[in-house]
Amino acid sequence: MSTQVPVGYKWWSGGKSPFNVSYGKLMMWIFLVSDTFTFAGLLISYGSIRVSHGYWPDPNYVFNRFPLMGDANLPLAFVSLMTFILIMSSVTMVLAVHEGHKRNQKGVAKWLLWTIVGGLMFLGCQAWEWTHLITHTHPVLIDGQIQEIGATITQNHFGPAVPGLFHDGHQVTLPGPVGFGNCFFGITGFHGFHVSIGVFLNILMYFWTINGRFARVGHYEMVEKIGLYWHFVDLVWVFVFLCFYLI
Amino acid sequence: MEHVNQAMAVAPEITFQHEPAPNAKKKIWKTFWILLILTIAELALGLSHYAFHVGGAVLLFLKGAMIILSAFKAIYIVGIFMHLGDEVKSLKMIILVPLISFVWFILAFLWDGTSYKNLRNRYNVPAPAEQVVPHDTQKPGSLN
Numbered sequence: 001m002s003t004q005v006p007v008g009y010k011w012w013s014g015g016k017s018p019f020n021v022s023y024g025k026l027m028m029w030i031f032l033v034s035d036t037f038t039f040a041g042l043l044i045s046y047g048s049i050r051v052s053h054g055y056w057p058d059p060n061y062v063f064n065r066f067p068l069m070g071d072a073n074l075p076l077a078f079v080s081l082m083t084f085i086l087i088m089s090s091v092t093m094v095l096a097v098h099e100g101h102k103r104n105q106k107g108v109a110k111w112l113l114w115t116i117v118g119g120l121m122f123l124g125c126q127a128w129e130w131t132h133l134i135t136h137t138h139p140v141l142i143d144g145q146i147q148e149i150g151a152t153i154t155q156n157h158f159g160p161a162v163p164g165l166f167h168d169g170h171q172v173t174l175p176g177p178v179g180f181g182n183c184f185f186g187i188t189g190f191h192g193f194h195v196s197i198g199v200f201l202n203i204l205m206y207f208w209t210i211n212g213r214f215a216r217v218g219h220y221e222m223v224e225k226i227g228l229y230w231h232f233v234d235l236v237w238v239f240v241f242l243c244f245y246l247i
Numbered sequence: 248m249e250h251v252n253q254a255m256a257v258a259p260e261i262t263f264q265h266e267p268a269p270n271a272k273k274k275i276w277k278t279f280w281i282l283l284i285l286t287i288a289e290l291a292l293g294l295s296h297y298a299f300h301v302g303g304a305v306l307l308f309l310k311g312a313m314i315i316l317s318a319f320k321a322i323y324i325v326g327i328f329m330h331l332g333d334e335v336k337s338l339k340m341i342i343l344v345p346l347i348s349f350v351w352f353i354l355a356f357l358w359d360g361t362s363y364k365n366l367r368n369r370y371n372v373p374a375p376a377e378q379v380v381p382h383d384t385q386k387p388g389s390l391n
Binding site for chain 1: 257258259260261262263265271272275276278279282283286289290292293294296297310313314317320321324325327328329334335337338341342345346349352353356357359360361363364368
């Protein structure tokens with residue numbers, strides 16, 4: 001897909017954007033680049049903390065529960081659903097932007113609504129996952145005593161098993177690295193915060209679409225800018241998914 | 248399928264507007280299927296090292312493969328969903344060139360973390376978590 005630029009065209013002679021995008025869209029891109037570095041800083045520091053430990057919990061053990069499935073061992077099943085929901089919502093967002101190019105008010109509104117639904121579903125899944133990790137307790141050997149603890153930012157039960165030690169039929173473990181909870185809740189929380197902002201912005205875009213604001217202006221560029229943000233949130237999830245659940 | 252079209256420009260500083268290609272919708276759904284297949288491949292790799300308890304070089308290879316698949320997903324999302332592939336070269340460059348600094352960013356921090364681990368192993372009294380051999384012979388997450 002090459003654009004047809006005349007030979008010798010002078011981009012920097014003034015009066016036009018040398019990037020061929022509006023000021024607002026360029027600023028959205030610049031913001032997203034800076035946000036990339038924020039998330040990269042978080043994820044890379046997580047990597048640094050993780051390699052500094054001899055032991056780190058295996059995600060296949062940590063993330064193996066599914067709502068309404070009790071104690072069934074289903075490694076990575078729930079997070080796969082979350083990933084699918086987010087990819088789907090990215091598709092509906094790009095379809096909303098596509099309808100915007102065609103200035104089809106009804107189409108934009110329909111796809112924005114689906115994107116909002118996808119975003120809310122993802123946030124609901126994340127809320128369930130956090131609740132499960134925090135409230136689902138396991139016996140852990142702390143200072144010679146067995147305590148029932150969940151996973152929080154200060155402690156977790158994902159340490160190595162104590163051979164031969166059982167409590168109420170459950171394998172007793174040692175406390176896992178504190179950095180695990182710090183990084184997991186910190187980074188998925190920061191990503192969830194971005195999703196929440198995205199859902200809020202999409203709701204705003206939906207109302208601005210149905211009350212004819214964009215039809216009056218003559219274009220749906222604002223939907224495109226919010227679309228860029230939404231895809232970025234999906235992009236960040238690709239790497240959160242990779243770093244926390246797969247590797 | 249771009250056309251130079253001043254009249255439809257959303258802002259005066261734009262020289263030409265990207266009009267939607269007739270096959271745009273098809274391209275979106277094609278990208279969706281590619282992303283889905285890449286994700287399923289990643290999951291298969293992620294679950295395989297759980298199912299077969301691999302370690303050492305094989306585990307590093309699986310992790311490397313998952314990182315490469317994620318990079319492909321990122322390229323599809325940015326290039327097609329965010330339409331960066333259709334933008335002019337100057338915009339592509341201003342977005343992508345700063346990302347080169349990630350090479351050193353990642354390398355330096357993982358290097359530092361590994362050095363911290365070595366110092367810990369050499370000088371520290373073993374932390375309680377490291378006194379007992381894990382239930383798995385392979386230590387998840389350790390680089391070596």
